[in-house]
Amino acid sequence: MKKKKFNFTFSADNGLVDRRCFLKSGFGVGAGMMVAGANASEGKYRDDWMRKPGSGMGESGPSIHESHIKRSNVASQPGTLGSGASRTPLQFLDGIITPSRLHFERHHSGIPDINPQSHRLFIHGLVDRSLSFSMNDLQRYQHVSRIQFLECSGNSGAMIAPNAPQRDVSQIHGLVSCSEWGGIPLNILLDEAGIKPEGKWIVASGADAAVMSRSVPLEKIMDDAIIATHQNGEPIRPSNGYPMRLFLPGWEGNACVKWLKTIKVTSGPSMTKDETSKYSDLRDDGIAELFTFPMGVKSIITSPSPGLDLLERGIYQISGIAWSGSGKIKQVELSADGGKTWAKAELDSHVLSKSLTRFRSAWKWNGTQSSLMSRAIDDQGNIQPNREHWLKGRAINTFYHYNAIQSWSVNSKGKINNVYL
Numbered sequence: 001m002k003k004k005k006f007n008f009t010f011s012a013d014n015g016l017v018d019r020r021c022f023l024k025s026g027f028g029v030g031a032g033m034m035v036a037g038a039n040a041s042e043g044k045y046r047d048d049w050m051r052k053p054g055s056g057m058g059e060s061g062p063s064i065h066e067s068h069i070k071r072s073n074v075a076s077q078p079g080t081l082g083s084g085a086s087r088t089p090l091q092f093l094d095g096i097i098t099p100s101r102l103h104f105e106r107h108h109s110g111i112p113d114i115n116p117q118s119h120r121l122f123i124h125g126l127v128d129r130s131l132s133f134s135m136n137d138l139q140r141y142q143h144v145s146r147i148q149f150l151e152c153s154g155n156s157g158a159m160i161a162p163n164a165p166q167r168d169v170s171q172i173h174g175l176v177s178c179s180e181w182g183g184i185p186l187n188i189l190l191d192e193a194g195i196k197p198e199g200k201w202i203v204a205s206g207a208d209a210a211v212m213s214r215s216v217p218l219e220k221i222m223d224d225a226i227i228a229t230h231q232n233g234e235p236i237r238p239s240n241g242y243p244m245r246l247f248l249p250g251w252e253g254n255a256c257v258k259w260l261k262t263i264k265v266t267s268g269p270s271m272t273k274d275e276t277s278k279y280s281d282l283r284d285d286g287i288a289e290l291f292t293f294p295m296g297v298k299s300i301i302t303s304p305s306p307g308l309d310l311l312e313r314g315i316y317q318i319s320g321i322a323w324s325g326s327g328k329i330k331q332v333e334l335s336a337d338g339g340k341t342w343a344k345a346e347l348d349s350h351v352l353s354k355s356l357t358r359f360r361s362a363w364k365w366n367g368t369q370s371s372l373m374s375r376a377i378d379d380q381g382n383i384q385p386n387r388e389h390w391l392k393g394r395a396i397n398t399f400y401h402y403n404a405i406q407s408w409s410v411n412s413k414g415k416i417n418n419v420y421l
């Protein structure tokens, strides 16, 4: 059996293949098995499931053969039921959309069971008219929909540990997801209420037992904030804020208040607990930086990654996600030799602002120890930092807003580990 000869050029050292190879027809990886005769191609051979009609229509979810694809680290604080997080299994997903059932969850006091018939959104404070809206009222306003990511600012915080944590992508980086969010631009509702000249911020509060409350500058609210009622086409799931949440494109997840109940227009930030004692960034000079809203430019190679070990040498697809809270991803660079040489990755065609962007490259693994890294750059000129650079100036144990370059080492047996380079 003869395998097809490869025809490609390398773009950086240690096997990174020029990204244009995907554009050429006949770029074979050589991983397919040769089959004898015509039985496979002519369809004479029938698998068992081709011998009788399939099952009927129904409400079924994903294939039972993919039941391992579920949210990971589903954990609550000791003694509580719903104060914790569950994480998106990024290493098993492709493209940019996170199926709603796999969207990460982060709750501070569980998921409230809200009756949409009695739920109201109140707008008050420094406004000309205080307003209240039922779900039916809101349905009548203009809606928009956009594909954007949501990331917890605690995502990847495990990477501040002195030794690289040996966990998979989901467990380390799974507090980021991306959905098509639909809802009402908040500026429409605030214009209707009429903002008084002293109104410069809002404080948004949720209808959960934690009464999560966050201050947001009015500028952001009037720019692109929405009251999200829909997620990937269906009403938002209870775990993600049903029947409505605040959605602030590109800004830290915590400020996207779920189960939204009140918006109060204020003259300044309200200094709630979740923007002072939590979700602030302590520096090594003792000063805490507050209100770090936009999530930094970031990328993660999701495959190969820990748990998706390489079984034999040869061609592999490197695939991952990149995002920035400040705009669009302009470029993702890849290294297979621990950052010595870099090559551009291919970006999938949907490159959207404040969204996930899928990147890919081909890589020829020659069976030796290798280190895979990705580095993202956004259209505002922000470059993903390395870990050492990220840690600089921060107090010990400060873990919010971690966006440093991730390195995966591949040993000579194809096993993949998390490493600090």
Ligand SMILES: Nc1nc2c(c(=O)[nH]1)N[C@H]1C(S)=C(S)[C@@H](COP(=O)(O)O)O[C@H]1N2
Pocket: 103, 104, 105, 106, 107, 108, 109, 150, 151, 152, 153, 205, 206, 207, 208, 210, 211, 212, 239, 240, 241, 252, 253, 254, 255, 256, 257, 258, 259
């Ligand atoms: N009312 C309320 N809103 C909330 C929270 C909460 O506990 N209660 N958690 C916040 C945090 S820390 C994050 S990261 C996001 C998580 O959104 P998700 O669960 O839809 O992924 O919601 C934010 N909004």
Ligand SMILES: [Mo]
Pocket: 106, 151, 152, 153, 154, 253, 254
């Ligand atoms: Mo969060």
